[in-house]
Amino acid sequence: MPGHHPARGRRAAERKGDVRERAILDTCEALLEQKGYDAMTVGDIAQGAGITRGALYFYYGSKQEVVTALVARTVEHLWERSRATAQTDEPRQAITAAMRRTVELWNEHGLVMRTAIDLSLTVPEIGELWNHTADLFITAITAVLERAGIQAGTAPDQASAMARALCWMIERTFYHASQESREKLQDASATCEHIWLTSAGLIT
Amino acid sequence: MPGHHPARGRRAAERKGDVRERAILDTCEALLEQKGYDAMTVGDIAQGAGITRGALYFYYGSKQEVVTALVARTVEHLWERSRATAQTDEPRQAITAAMRRTVELWNEHGLVMRTAIDLSLTVPEIGELWNHTADLFITAITAVLERAGIQAGTAPDQASAMARALCWMIERTFYHASQESREKLQDASATCEHIWLTSAGLIT
């Protein structure tokens, strides 16, 4: 709750640094698209954001920190969207809805999501961010499977373990498809949905 | 067929460089395990192999080339093993056999396989190597699915597309599990096998 007395039409002060921070992250995202992580240099990012290297280090301690912040910003989006999604009782509908939402996510944020996956090993912070995101998905899938009649539990053929495998299937399939085209993503989604439905026992 | 006249007990000459090359690759693999790709420096590899940086550049043009060679050596193994596997007619048996073989592969070469996956984007040569390997698996899975009665074709619910998704599921699931322990790998295998069987229509 910032701004204790909203009188005087002046909007809450926004630090100049906040704008720069956003500019840096935006530039980083653009460069990631153009040249990829390795080729992208700290100098490039600074230049794109309209400052020098030295100034950039005032905001972030390294290239990895910049990218971590970018991933965090994007992943925040996913969590919000995830929370806002209405729960459906009917498993078939739930699965279809989940897959449609996933396609949207990858269409909008495919680049950053792929980057997050790629850097999960080398940058522990990003790894944690992505793991947490995956856990949200796995929990959701587990719930759907159980509602579809799959036995709850962690044994290899029970809901929890299956959900994990299905999550990785979706991650990897979308990862590859999103590098190609929107059409491929759509196809990939249909295939994943089919396997998910089958695994849930909802298809012959 | 080297050595045109096997007389004289002298074994076929092995270039000194061949030994070094192997030492370099072995060292690289060890360091990959100890410090990971990023932390590992060309100097480290050279030192481990008993030569200086300068000498190493005589064999490989860069760190990436060294790792590419390591991946190539490992992947060669996979292909051989893949070729040597007897084909089973009964789908259920084929799936079980394939999963058992996959567990073995990841137990033996997990580290290099994970590295190959990680570097697939940044090092095109490794990407090709790994893609080709994946294609072998996808083809094999497709064949099994078709023999189990899944309709052939590339539509989202037909054998080819399903095989691709299942392949990525296995890759990613094993990738994560092989970082943990052999037990996890075994569990992961059981889960993947179950989903594969279900997708093939071989389980209620």
Next chain:
DNA sequence: AGGAAAAGTCTACACGATGTCGATTTTTAC
């Protein structure tokens, strides 16, 4: 054996990217 060519090795160098420091300027808040 012996000597030239090929294979292997080393040290030194140039380059590019990183991250740090202290000085300086701009913003913010009172």
Next chain:
DNA sequence: GTAAAAATCGACATCGTGTAGACTTTTCCT
């Protein structure tokens, strides 16, 4: 309007990379 905080800059030290040229060892042929 001014002092503290925020932001920016340029210069520097460091480290890893890749290249070049000189030198040594191995291989192979006669």
